[in-house]
Each structure stands twice: as C-alpha cells, then as structure tokens.
Amino acid sequence: MLLYNSLSHEKEEFIPHVPGKVSMYTCGPTVYHYAHIGNLRTYMMEDVLDKYLRYLGYDVTRVMNITDVGHLTGDSDEGEDKMLQGAKRERKTVLEIAKFYTDAFFEDCKKLNIRIPERVEPATGCIDDFIRVISSLLEKGYAYEAGGNIYFDTSKLDKYYVFHGFREEDLAVGVRDGVEEDGNKRSQADFVLWFTKSKFDSQELKWESPWGVGYPGWHIECSCISMKHLGEYLDIHCGGIDNAFPHHTNEIAQSEAYLGHPWCKYWMHVLHLNTKSGKMSKSKGEFLTVSLLESKGYDPLEYRFFCLGSHYRKSLVFTWENLENAAIAYRKLKARIDKLQPAPGEEYDEAGAAPHKAAFRAALDNDLNTSLAVTAVYDVLKAPLNATTKLALLRDFDTVLGLNLVAENGKEEPQNAADSVGGTLTREEIEAAIAARLEAKKNKNYAEADRIRASLAEQGITLTDTPSGTTYTVL
C-alpha cells in the first residue's frame, strides 16, 4: 500500500517495523465540548485507514488518548486550559465535563461507524508516566526548569522543524504571535512539559511532582501514551493537519530525545473540513455537530458518505447543499442495493468478483483513495454479476467503508465494531459492569467491586481508575 508520509512529503510503500503487525496512534479529542463534524472527519478518515490495514490482513493495534488536562486554547502554551474553559462555561467540575464529553464523543463515533481503538487512555490516568519521561529528559539535558515550569529545550536538537512542508519562518511567526510571550522560555520554540507556576490559579487538576504540584503540558501526553502501549517504534501516527505543528513536531522532539533513536515511521494528517467562511469553530457561527445533522433529518452515515467522496489530503468545504447532495446519492445507492434479491441456488461467482476486488484494493492502495473506492461500489452494481456475488462484494467493501450498505437487506447486519469491543461483551455491557462496580465501591462492598474487576479481566478487559472516571482497555 502507498501511504503519503508528511515526514517525507511523498507517497511511500507502507512497510511496518514488524512484518504483519501495525502499531497506530491517534491524537484523541480534547473533551471540553462536543466534537464538531470537522474533528469527526479526521477520526473517520483515520478509521478508514485502520479498517483497510485490517482488510489487508495486518494485525493492527491502535491507541488513542483522551485529552482531559493540559491542552491550552493556544497550541503554543498560551491562553487558558480548554478543560477549565469548558467547566466554567457549564458551571461544572473539570471531571464532570471530561466524563460527559468523552461519552458524547464515543456516541458520535458509534453513529458514524468509527471503530473504537483497542486502547483509549485519558491523560489524567498516566501522570506517573509523564513524570518519568520528563525526569529522564531533564537528566539527559533536553529539558530545563525556569520560573517553576519544566520546558523542552529545542536548541538541543539538530533539526526541530521536521515537517518541512511548513516554512520555518512561518512556524516561528506563529509562535511569536502568541498573545502572551512566556518570558521563561530560552527560545520561543521551547515548549512546556510540566506546569507548576500556572498563570491560572484556578487550575482544578494538579498532581505532586519532583518539581512541585502541577500538571502536564499537552504534547507530552501523546508521546508517553503512545510509548506506553506501542513501544519504542511506532508505525503510524495520525491527526488533523493543525496537529502537525506544534503538537506533532513537539511529540517527535521529546520522544526521540528520550528514546535516542527515530520513533515513528509514517505521519498521516487529515486536511480540514471548513465552512464557506473558513475555519470550523466551536464558539462562533453554527456549531456543527452530529446531533445538529440529525436534528435536520440527516443520518450520520450520510455525512460519512459525504466525507468518503473526497480525498483526506484535500480540504473539504461543508455546506448544507453539499451534504444534501451526498445524502440524496447515499439514499439512492441504498435503494438500489435493497433491490438485490438472490435467486434460489445462486452461487458466489469468484472469477467475476475478482476484478472488482482488485479495483477496490487499487483505489485504497493508492494513499486511501476513498472516492474511487466508492466508485468501485457503483461498478459492482452496474456489473453483469448475480445478486449473491454483488451482495458479497458490497459486504466485503463495507468492512472498510463502514456505510451499512447491506444493513437493511434483512441478512447479516454489518457489524459496528464499536458495539463489540472485547471478547463477547459489547461496549454497553462493559459500561454497565463499570457502573455496577462503582456502585459497589460507593456502598463499600469492595469484594463485589473486585469480583467485577476480576470477571472483566478474565475476558481481557482491564480497568483503570482515573480522576475523571474508570476507563478500560481491551486485550
């Protein structure tokens, strides 16, 4: 498969570190508000990559963080903590906000057929890992303490601006343009690893550290959570294009300084979904969420169909008219598929199916050309194949496209991977067990709480208690 790598600015043959296995990291949401449909475009295109790698037979392990601390309104350490902003806006605690919007995010993912990664880890659950890596960076001379905070020293690197698609001076201007310059930084490109002297005294979540009570910077969380679960060599790191700088640039700087060797091979960045007036926003104009689409009568999968119609490396303009056109096309497509009725005794035509499978693969092998993959769906419908073969092909393609193409045929329901995350348990069942354990703990029935934990562990589900609630990972 050819995959565009933001590091080399070229499409490269995808070759993972370990043959047959892929480690993939996704920057997760900052859970201070609902995700807008732009954020979800990024998660959807990453989902297609994840599913296509599985389709090709790779054993994929995917990890995603939940940013519930440390992400400031300005990506270069300026402004206010977004979580605190959310808490103030809704007069709730940061933990309440984190729990509410984490759940809302997964609900949206479910509606959009976005598979939940194997491991989802909130930043607040990994404070010890951050402290360990920051301590090592200090020991190795890559970090310094100033004004009570710990900073990464970018001057220690031969090459800091790794994504050379950006002009170095533009990036530096971005940093200089920050509303408040941080006088503690030796160079304005340096970034915070750990805050102790917060400029906002009201910061709710703080932890003990060797440098005083404080909280982590945003960038360190993704490096640490990735290394914790996926080891020293990462195959693919994904995110929206705005993450390339400074977030991913800083992740590379600190991970490679810590490890002493190259860290991640392929960087996949999804271009933005914009409105006609420009950048999509959660505060100005219409706040475009999945619920808003639903309230206007759209099926979230019509939005997925809209996104798959264009390449992830092109920015996409959202208008209601564009969505309406995609929705009409999707409904027509589904209606055509619904009409397919296999005749009794009809057999799957393997030879007839082969060129269609090849066309579908060729599309996605070429840097995930989803719009051509959708064309392959139409070509199946037009082809002189029997209904059994057409339906089998459509089910096969849909394991990657996630459009529920054959769902209403009354046959096999395409599986929403988000429903079945571990062994035989569904996400709802795991969440119910977590709630029952919490109730048992509240009633001081620790034996029952332990029994629930052990019973989940037997099914490969590990629970982690964090300040913002219990999370789980699936083996």
Ligand code: AMP
């Ligand atoms: P956040 O919750 O702000 O940390 O962002 C979640 C993800 O959405 C990140 O990967 C961002 O790069 C991505 N993102 C932010 N804005 C957009 C947009 N307008 N279109 C597509 N992706 C976006």
Ligand code: ZN
């Ligand atoms: Zn990240």
